[in-house]
Amino acid sequence: MIGLVLLLLGIGIVGTIGHYGSLGHSSHLLAGLAVVDLVFLSAWSAIQISEERPWARWLHIGTNTILCIAFIWVSLTGWNVVQKYLP
Numbered sequence: 001m002i003g004l005v006l007l008l009l010g011i012g013i014v015g016t017i018g019h020y021g022s023l024g025h026s027s028h029l030l031a032g033l034a035v036v037d038l039v040f041l042s043a044w045s046a047i048q049i050s051e052e053r054p055w056a057r058w059l060h061i062g063t064n065t066i067l068c069i070a071f072i073w074v075s076l077t078g079w080n081v082v083q084k085y086l087p
Contacts, residue, residue: 005039010030019085028077034039038067 016023023029042063048056
């Protein structure tokens with residue numbers, strides 16, 4: 001999951017800079033960075049889960065709930081970005 005998200009981040013950055021010459025032309029950048037951060041937090045919290053750290057399970061579940069919403073946000077903003085590329 002981390003690898004895929006970083007690959008998509010790289011593709012998005014290269015594609016946007018290649019097309020526009022800079023970043024930040026839509027809220028898709030913010031949505032994408034939020035997804036990247038949440039994926040890293042989710043992965044980190046997953047490896048923290050143990051009987052000694054009960055908080056980690058709730059952090060992981062909460063992060064994944066927010067991540068689901070962030071995936072919807074990045075998908076919707078991504079659709080708008082794709083429409084700009086199409087003739």
